[in-house]
Amino acid sequence: MNKSPYLDDLQLKAELDRCLSCPAKPCMYSCPVHCCPQEFIKCAKEGDYAGAIKSITSNNPMGLTCGLICPEQFCMKACVRAKIDRPVRIPAIQAALVKKYRQKTSHKIPCSQRQSIAIVGAGPAGIAAAWALVQAGYKATIFEKSAHVGGALRLIPSARLPEGTIEDDWSYIQTLGEVSVCFNSTIDDPVALLKQEFAGVIMAIGDEELINLNIPGEEHIVPYTEYLAHPQRYARLPKIAIIGGGKVAFDCAMTAIDNHASDVTMLVRRALSDMKIDPSELQQLQQAKVHIEPMTKAACVQKEDKGYTLETISTTFVQGQWQEVPDSRHKRTGFDLIIKAIGSKSKPHITHPQVIYAGDCKNEGSTIVEALASGIKAADIITTTKSS
Ligand SMILES: Cc1cc2nc3c(=O)[nH]c(=O)nc-3n(C[C@H](O)[C@H](O)[C@H](O)COP(=O)(O)OP(=O)(O)OC[C@H]3O[C@@H](n4cnc5c(N)ncnc54)[C@H](O)[C@@H]3O)c2cc1C
Ligand code: SF4
Ligand code: SF4
Structure with missing residues (x-):
């Protein structure tokens, strides 16, 4: 095959x-x-x-x-x-x-502007901003707190995004013009960059703050960031629950299957038709025999002598909002692992005319192509302001 x-x-x-x-x-x-x-x-x-x-x-x-x-x-x-x-x-x-x-070009776009722009974050939004700035003749410097480009994309399993794919795009961009990256560099104060050689800052820092479920026993739940970054730490656990119904939850479920789990359940707070995955991905989950439980939310997790018990509540859509169904609590026992894949939010922003936010930190929980569009737009705002 x-x-x-x-x-x-x-x-x-x-x-x-x-x-x-x-x-x-x-x-x-x-x-x-x-x-x-x-x-x-x-x-x-x-x-x-x-x-x-x-x-x-x-x-x-x-x-x-x-x-x-x-x-x-x-x-x-x-x-x-x-x-x-x-x-x-x-x-x-x-x-x-x-x-x-695609061939790698050997003709770099000359740097026609003297100004340098700083970009914080080397995910898709930061990469796109750098690409757009270089094409407008600016020098772009990316500050990235990790040791890699790609941001949240690096959590996507290699079955969907083979290793080397992000680097392939990145190396193409680097052939176009002057983009330097400072890895292992966390920027907490973008305004400080303006006091250095940079004429503007694009903040493309993603939405890394995990959202809390605010339920008892939440400390026993493993966040998707940990699970997808280190799936081998959780290999061969047979019974796994995943809280969430989007792409991230899909990746957790398929990783669990690849990790030899025999009983994988996805708890989805909304209806099946509201799941933010493609129809082909729903089909893959069904083929892999993942149990999908729509209109079900997690209410409480308890650690037992062996494994975890998860209490759930059914939900229903009434008067334009999702509500809990009274007396619908249900105890499920014997989980070896419970994973939280419900998304994340961005850190608070600062307001400054030369600091522009782009990507998921601006439009929480988006997609690669929306993050790229947002990065390009941020670069456009900077170059338009500088040239006017
Ligand atoms: C598991 C998973 C599966 C996904 N699947 C899909 C999919 O199939 N299709 C799709 O379109 N999208 C998917 N997405 C969403 C997509 O990855 C994001 O929308 C996209 O990566 C957002 O890009 P970004 O540049 O805004 O932020 P990010 O990709 O989050 O990048 C932010 C970068 O900023 C860095 N950073 C943060 N703070 C600082 C700081 N203070 N200083 C320096 N650097 C900092 C981070 O290390 C990171 O590299 C998925 C996401 C996940 C997690
Ligand atoms: S959404 Fe745009 S970038 Fe993505 S595959 Fe379609 S045409 Fe290409
Ligand atoms: S031109 Fe675009 S919309 Fe029309 S068939 Fe081709 S891909 Fe589809």
């Missing part, structure tokens, strides 16, 4: 042929960075792969990573082909083209 996340040549051709070349380009207008599938697919169909790559990379600095993980809610949701049978698999096409045909 082909386990590669990339389309092979035949699959790529078949998928390219499905595109209707819609003149109105609805797929482009639904993409937060305005990548144009209509254009890059047309180029690829005509054998103009350089043109296809130019079309993708002129709008998207992380074309490869986006191709592998962009959710279906953007370009694919707008795809007209869905009216005939099913949408064109645009992200998969994008990933296959970039993987196969």
